Amino acid sequence: MTRHDSRSVDDLRDIRITPNWQDAGEGNCLIEFGRTKVLCTASFTEGVPRWKSGSGEGWVTAEYAMLPRATDSRSARESVKGKIGGRTHEISRLIGRSLRAVVDMSKLGENSIVLDCDVLQADGGTRTASITGAYVALALAVEWALDNKILTESPLTDSVAAVSVGIVDGTPMLDLPYEEDVRAETDMNVVVTGSGSFVEIQGTAEDGTFDRDELNALLDLALAGTARLTEFQKEALA
Amino acid sequence: MTRHDSRSVDDLRDIRITPNWQDAGEGNCLIEFGRTKVLCTASFTEGVPRWKSGSGEGWVTAEYAMLPRATDSRSARESVKGKIGGRTHEISRLIGRSLRAVVDMSKLGENSIVLDCDVLQADGGTRTASITGAYVALALAVEWALDNKILTESPLTDSVAAVSVGIVDGTPMLDLPYEEDVRAETDMNVVVTGSGSFVEIQGTAEDGTFDRDELNALLDLALAGTARLTEFQKEALA
Amino acid sequence: MTRHDSRSVDDLRDIRITPNWQDAGEGNCLIEFGRTKVLCTASFTEGVPRWKSGSGEGWVTAEYAMLPRATDSRSARESVKGKIGGRTHEISRLIGRSLRAVVDMSKLGENSIVLDCDVLQADGGTRTASITGAYVALALAVEWALDNKILTESPLTDSVAAVSVGIVDGTPMLDLPYEEDVRAETDMNVVVTGSGSFVEIQGTAEDGTFDRDELNALLDLALAGTARLTEFQKEALA
Amino acid sequence: MTRHDSRSVDDLRDIRITPNWQDAGEGNCLIEFGRTKVLCTASFTEGVPRWKSGSGEGWVTAEYAMLPRATDSRSARESVKGKIGGRTHEISRLIGRSLRAVVDMSKLGENSIVLDCDVLQADGGTRTASITGAYVALALAVEWALDNKILTESPLTDSVAAVSVGIVDGTPMLDLPYEEDVRAETDMNVVVTGSGSFVEIQGTAEDGTFDRDELNALLDLALAGTARLTEFQKEALA
Amino acid sequence: MTRHDSRSVDDLRDIRITPNWQDAGEGNCLIEFGRTKVLCTASFTEGVPRWKSGSGEGWVTAEYAMLPRATDSRSARESVKGKIGGRTHEISRLIGRSLRAVVDMSKLGENSIVLDCDVLQADGGTRTASITGAYVALALAVEWALDNKILTESPLTDSVAAVSVGIVDGTPMLDLPYEEDVRAETDMNVVVTGSGSFVEIQGTAEDGTFDRDELNALLDLALAGTARLTEFQKEALA
């Protein structure tokens, strides 16, 4: 079966990671999953939030946002609305948890890293592109801290990448663009470490439900996809 | 292996569902998963949000909240803080999606049902108790609408229940109270229909990662647990 | 004259106070005035707000809120609206003032007690039930602090209870449920100590005005009513 | 007994009402109770809030605010804080209720009058000065509407005025300035119509409690005081 | 050419500055530019915002606001809307910058002065009246601080005043009231020190554009106008 963009069901879209896309940020990259473009920037600062103070441990957190016209029709800015929506909250939290899974907080010491993931253009998979790109920004920031003798050893225990999978017209598929995403019966985001273990699985039946065989088919696709994304990350960081 | 509350690893806590616990609400129940108590109330109103208007279809949504002293130490009210936190947003959205999975929106007609899930006492599993109780409130509200000739046939296509599972000290376990939840290496919430299909799977490695065998063990526990919760729902609605 | 619920004009509704209704909270009770149910919880914490710091004195405050479907039709949550309404503010302040009237702040030391009054079901008189129940929660929290040697002597100087009175169809009546409250020409909330002195009187002409004789008739009813509520409090605390 | 400003206990402070103090507003006055100065402005507009629409009835409401340096030390602006405080809410609601007590809403037709009471200088009694001045602004706006044939008959059923009374050092006194207000054991605001009936009584024990005799002494003072304020209102409107 | 209020094009409106118009505030005045009335109050407090702490320097800032019925039709309060509008922000910042231009922050020491400019009545030119009046309030506060030995030498390096100019029906004019302001093709606010140097120029083409000759004509008018305002300030402070 061939998809509207002529990929096969187990193909990723064109993946491009441009490290150091901008000047500021202790680490940053522009990551593209096809037409989806996310600018991921790591800000490394000394000190931790008050509730971590004195623990000897660091903190890693993330903020996700979309430009108002990242999508086909314009959305109102959350700053203008005066509050952050549920979807933004949810994705920011997911990115933060995914990255913390590969950071040894005691090796980070009492330092904080904020990952800003700003979607410049959205065509499905913005949260998985954000996680995959944020890892690259994080790794660059850690390198910066090592180079600047702020850290003496890397707090990274592994790498992490994420991909979406879904069942569209009854067929399990990898890395859904918007067009497929809205038609998907089931939609799943899978976050996997470089060594192939799960960090997070979020599967949702959008229309109907899904059974265990479908779940397994989706997980197979996701594990193959994240393994390839891990390669792209390695190249970008080489 | 026996747990601190002397349950075996595949036991649910004491489950109690009290339908019509309060007077108002087209359907409501108090649901208890051990010491966790959630008041679930369905409000049925004519009309739908503007973006659904004219579609001939209904809408089901949910709002989750916790009393300030539902937990061991007091939390500030979100109304006082002037905004809803990320966790609240995330859970409200999960409950809404889970219930919509078993509602045929065209049979609901242009009517709305809001499910309020207010946690009176929290001891882990508040989101899964909320989904399980909200289904009961929803079913009671549908019954009310049928009795009052507002609906002519039930829009419910199945029932839905949810349970938490997790790996604690290396052992997969069912229905975690707070004490186990904080110690869990992996934590998963599974939403399943009465006929045993998945609606939503959210698994998170809290400490380390998890592999496919562990995932399968957790899903087995969850499917057994939700099957028993489905029985409790049936009794409550009988 | 007999009322719709067959009480006489100077009868209270069925009053029920269930101390320790929930697990958390240094003191708590569920109080019922007929169909009105309020969960009152006292949170005792060391330390005082900044403006009291160093004074050697403690602080007592209260927060009142209603569940969205405590009433016949659903109200939007104040957390969702992003601000607290005038009525909520007004009642929270009234409860706080009423309780502070019976606390010797220097005997409390630099400790704070927050009283949360959450209305689970509303049928008129929610603010007077809140004050009456909050006193019980407060007294239990003080007992807890004495038992735990956090306080060496009780800072309570008296007990406090409150009741609503009003003129309905020209007749002064005690303890109005919603049905009578909306029809009342004059509505008064009276807060009285266990020894029978006034703490607060708030009388409002809802339709027309009221004269001094009517005021006196209402105060007579209120004093008799609060005396009986004081008895219920004593029993609950026995 | 003589007070620090050499008034006797039953004296009002110097009362001055300047109608048409500013150009805008269908009615307005500057009212002074001693050093307390409040600008009261009535805005008359066609139409009513949505929930009154189609009722044939009008609506009267009020908004109270203080300039940041109306008081001895500067307070942060509520606009800057992003929310209205409990005290502001409470007073705005009190002013609105007090004025609605003397308006026949059906004679007002579907028109709205907003009373803005902005405290330019505060020395105690700002809420009672606001009510007394707002009535003058309201009466001028009604006159304007009659002159402009927007109304054919006056919707005013009476006049309304308010005064504070309190027990200071054991002595009941009329019209407390800030200096006495902070020392008062009991504090009461009384709203009375031109014909001498009560609209609202709000009595609070600030330190200790009060008994029925004290209440009666305070009410006597208040009724005498509001009768004199009614005279000042008449002169201002003459 | 004569204007609707019979001024010539280079005439100011009637300017009146009443120092010490109210009791509170270390310095204050009511300033009137024709029918525009602004109450300007300086609050002098020890200490500086955190980001200035330890610098040995002071801080001067301003807050501008309008009463809801300062204008012909009522505007909603920003406190009620829960946020400050862009225009308010812009003007507050302009006033602050203008005053800081004549203050030597090191001579002020670690003290803060907040200038509150509250528009009681608006008829065009509220921001220029605010700057001109705020300077008077500031100078009075400095005098107060010198009198009270809080400062040992004046931190004021010059005086500052502001005026609006504009091109109305093709003619450059000084000090526009609302009626001219809305018809102006070009509108300019000019802030000038007592010694005749520019602090700020904000010129905007409201309808069409303006060329360099027009700019020069407007600046000539503005410099003459601010010179006269400087005289009024001197008199008020004499």
Place this chain on the structure above:
Amino acid sequence: MTRHDSRSVDDLRDIRITPNWQDAGEGNCLIEFGRTKVLCTASFTEGVPRWKSGSGEGWVTAEYAMLPRATDSRSARESVKGKIGGRTHEISRLIGRSLRAVVDMSKLGENSIVLDCDVLQADGGTRTASITGAYVALALAVEWALDNKILTESPLTDSVAAVSVGIVDGTPMLDLPYEEDVRAETDMNVVVTGSGSFVEIQGTAEDGTFDRDELNALLDLALAGTARLTEFQKEALA
């Protein structure tokens, strides 16, 4: 005199305008003034804000924002803070006014164009780059509307561009990067049409004041600079 980046005082930085940098938006470009990068996107929608409805005229507005790490140190997001700051408000308003100066609203019909200017990287001059780029996005959107027969004639009456000028170490200079901007004694933003007329002049003395000769020198530089920017805009649109 040569600057730190070896430009002469009347040189612009490297200007680059990339039209259609992203897929969405009826017109968009990435504009670069040296290291300053702004993404400008025009969203064309049918309909106008309510207050313009029925006027037969269109509306053009703008929203400016910065990514949190556009600058050297990270700023908190305005969406997270829950409100828009004064600087953001001020710049958004300036961009909107500048563009409206070259649009004939009646030729636009009842259509709206929103210009989003998102600063991806900031090195001084973000507001002038925004205006210059927003004009290109606007012109592309107008072209789109003409191509799609939504408009029959162009509502653009001219082009518009903006540049910053300032006095640094006593020398007037064109197009200041951040390094010069913070050291500038006087700072001016000048908005000029393609035909060389002024739309807006905003000059501020940041340290000291400025006189008329300095003003003239700055305006000469600005007019030469905007003339060159107009050429860049023409090329980008060719």
